[in-house]
Amino acid sequence: MTTPEAPRILVVGATGEVGRLATRELFDRGARLALTGRDKRRLAEMAARSGGPTRILDAYDLDACAGAGPWALSELGGLDGVLVTVGVAGFGPAAEVPDAAAEHLMTVNALCPMAVLRGAVPAVRDGGFLSAISGAIVIAPLTGTADYAASKAALACWLGVLAREVRRRRIAVVDARLRHLDTGFASRAIVGSPPPLQKGADPGPEVQALVDDLIGHLGDLAPRRTAVTPGQVGTTPARSH
Numbered sequence: 001m002t003t004p005e006a007p008r009i010l011v012v013g014a015t016g017e018v019g020r021l022a023t024r025e026l027f028d029r030g031a032r033l034a035l036t037g038r039d040k041r042r043l044a045e046m047a048a049r050s051g052g053p054t055r056i057l058d059a060y061d062l063d064a065c066a067g068a069g070p071w072a073l074s075e076l077g078g079l080d081g082v083l084v085t086v087g088v089a090g091f092g093p094a095a096e097v098p099d100a101a102a103e104h105l106m107t108v109n110a111l112c113p114m115a116v117l118r119g120a121v122p123a124v125r126d127g128g129f130l131s132a133i134s135g136a137i138v139i140a141p142l143t144g145t146a147d148y149a150a151s152k153a154a155l156a157c158w159l160g161v162l163a164r165e166v167r168r169r170r171i172a173v174v175d176a177r178l179r180h181l182d183t184g185f186a187s188r189a190i191v192g193s194p195p196p197l198q199k200g201a202d203p204g205p206e207v208q209a210l211v212d213d214l215i216g217h218l219g220d221l222a223p224r225r226t227a228v229t230p231g232q233v234g235t236t237p238a239r240s241h
């Protein structure tokens with residue numbers, strides 16, 4: 001059920017595992033959602049549940065990425081927050097990863113979310129949030145992950161600077177440094193095989209905690225859910241940088 005005060009939120013990459021869970025979580029809390037994805041059928045299925053507007057978006061179309069925030073603002077009549085969950089894995093020794101794969105990783109993991117959030121800065125309201133998922137890998141990158149880790153580190157660095165630049169507008173920039181999750185993400189790598197990894201964590205509680213954090217930044221607009229497992233998410237509010 002939505003109310004006139006329901007937070008209006010754009011989720012970019014809504015058809016991925018984390019995106020799908022975050023979308024469901026936000027919807028359950030009464031948010032009004034604008035969703036983007038690149039799979040028309042899965043996006044339509046999600047829209048049937050959320051009832052909000054959708055848009056096909058490929059990470060390589062940076063102009064379209066930059067237009068997502070203004071589109072959501074126009075569709076929802078306001079924009080309280082943006083969450084970008086787009087990302088792709090790629091592995092291999094730094095000396096062996098093909099340049100085309102390195103470019104792909106940098107585009108999808110860094111340039112796309114940067115373009116979305118850059119374009120969303122003028123669209124999001126003062127006191128709202130801008131968020132993207134980097135990962136715990138930016139703190140402790142493993143061998144065989146140089147190009148993936150570099151793309152996420154670039155995103156994390158950019159978010160840290162953005163956070164300082166929008167602080168005056170009380171916009172929270174949330175760099176979600178999620179740990180390894182059991183979503184099958186690494187198995188969809190565009191190049192190479194992942195280094196030996198422990199079984200990923202259950203994504204449900206992690207995403208719930210992330211959404212709790214994001215909604216919490218909106219103040220009185222929506223209540224925080226209390227049943228969140230504390231300390232399970234590596235969400236870093238970059239505004240403290």
Ligand SMILES: NC(=O)c1ccc[n+]([C@@H]2O[C@H](COP(=O)([O-])OP(=O)(O)OC[C@H]3O[C@@H](n4cnc5c(N)ncnc54)[C@H](OP(=O)(O)O)[C@@H]3O)[C@@H](O)[C@H]2O)c1
Pocket residue numbers: 013014015016017018019037038039057058059060085086087088108133134135136177178179180181182183184185186188200
């Ligand atoms: N799972 C983990 O262990 C983990 C840990 C830390 C951080 N993360 C980050 O969390 C985010 C979500 O990961 P996930 O586990 O939910 O994996 P996922 O299910 O594979 O989701 C990846 C998302 O990125 C989208 N995407 C990939 N390439 C794209 C492109 N060229 N254009 C547009 N969209 C594209 C996918 O779209 P489609 O739905 O069309 O495929 C999907 O929505 C990623 O940024 C990932 O780096 C994941």
